[in-house]
Amino acid sequence: MLDQLEVFRHLLEGSxxxxxxxxxxxxxxxxxxDTYERMFPPGKLATVNDDLLWLLSCLPPEDQQYALSCLSDLAKGELHDDLLLRMQRQPNAPIQWLCLRARRSVAxxxxxxxxxxxxxxxxDHEYTRNADKFMAKKNTTLEILSHDLAGPFNMLQQLASFFQERTQSLQDPQLEKMVNVMQDTCRDSVNLIREFVDSEFAESANVQLKRARVDLAANLRQVMETYQRSEHLVAKRFSxxxxxxxxxxxxxxxxxxQVINNLLSNAIKFTQEGGHIALTxxxxxxxxxxxxTDDGIGIPEKLQPVLFEKFTKARRPGLRGEKTTGLGMSIIQSLVRxxxxxxxxxxxxxxxTTFHIRLPL
Known part of the structure; x- marks a missing residue:
């Protein structure tokens, strides 16, 4: 009959x-x-304590203090999250991502x-990173397309109104009906575009966050590069x-x-053609x-105190008639909090207008 120690040995070794x-x-x-020797060659079980400083040196410099700080918090029982760490054993070697899970106990x-x-x-991390990358690109592209497509529909709606005024004296019921169809189609198309883009964002505040340690600067740079490539579509400059x-x-x-995309979308709505939008x-x-930051028309002073309220009275159509639900800024504030x-x-x-978001390091 196997004793418990032998059972545990078989469970642990080879894992x-x-x-x-x-x-x-x-x-x-x-x-x-013994997984240690396979995961961190040329490390050996017999020298694991001597290897600790070497293992720490394999972390990028910006991760070393982070790892030590988190382990200190773990030792105090103040941290319960998984730690995601990067490791590079040689200068030109690929980055290895490690998930460390630990708990404090007293012997x-x-x-x-x-x-x-x-x-x-x-x-798994590279898969998620690529999925996040394409998700961000998809959201950014949808925002750009929503503004690009809304412009022609708004112009057609204005032309339809012009035709309606000029043809009223003709009193032609069929012509009036056709002009009304043009106006309704343009208005509904603009609203449908915005609803399609906004629907996913509206659900964001109800979803539990999945945190990970990421290079925020690299991710935001990637988003802005997509906007910069589309400057000719929205007639704005991005930096x-x-x-x-x-x-x-x-x-x-x-x-x-999604928060940043929504803020950039609002900046596009309320910035004239040729305006400048900056992300820092x-x-x-x-x-x-x-x-x-944008150099657009700004927010009227009387609307500023209620900007973050749900269904806020501060909601207003964009310069090109873009629809707004009044929920965007409320959701942005919820996600930041x-x-x-x-x-x-x-x-x-x-x-x-300039929006400031501060996140704890």
Missing amino acids: PMLLFAYSVSTGQVLYVN SDGQVLLCGSVQDVTV FRSTPEEVYVELDNNKFL VELEQHHVLVTV LHNGTISFESKENQG
Whole structure:
């Protein structure tokens, strides 16, 4: 009859997941299964404690302090989330993504332990990253198309109104009916385009966030590159700046990019042709600051206090007649708050608007 220790040995050894027990009290690895040697060659089980500094050095410099800080919080029992870390054992080697799960416990002799697992999630992470990339591109393209397609429909609606005025004296019922059909078709088409784009965003606030540590600057740069390639379609200029070039933040990438897309969409609505829209990322002491700035018509002072309310009285059609539900800014604020962030703005009529989003690092 197998004893329990032998059963556990068969379960642990040969597992695709690295399992470990680390003593915070002594700074020593008490146990690690043989997956360690397969996951981190040329590391050896016998030298695992000597390898700790080497393993830390394999993390990119911006990840090293993050990892140490998170492990310190884990040791205090203050952190319960999975840790997603990058590792590169050689300068030109591909990035390896690791998911570390650990919990704090106290042994019978009083030692504080961290027990958990490390899993190579490189394939899953790259799959998710590519999915996020194409999702962001899809949302950005839809926003651009919605503004591009709405313009001709609005122009046709204005022409139909002009024809209606000029043909009233003819008192031709069939002609009047045709003009009314033109107006209704144009109006319904514009509304359908906006409803199609807005429907997915309206559901965002009701979905639980899926956080991951991402390079926010790289993701926002990619979004703005799509807008920049489409400047001729929306007749606006777009610019992007990030200081520094890489800014890592824990957030739900899809949801936050929806927030930025919506702010950019609003900027397009209320900025005249030839106007400028800028997106910037700046690193502060404890936060990352994201700003969306336009030189459009601004927000009237009387509407500013109610801008973030649901079905706000501040809703108004865009310069090209774009429809609005009055829910967009409320959803944006909800999603920013779910990220433990804040959003504020400053605006002057005929001078433009700037939105400030601060997210904790």
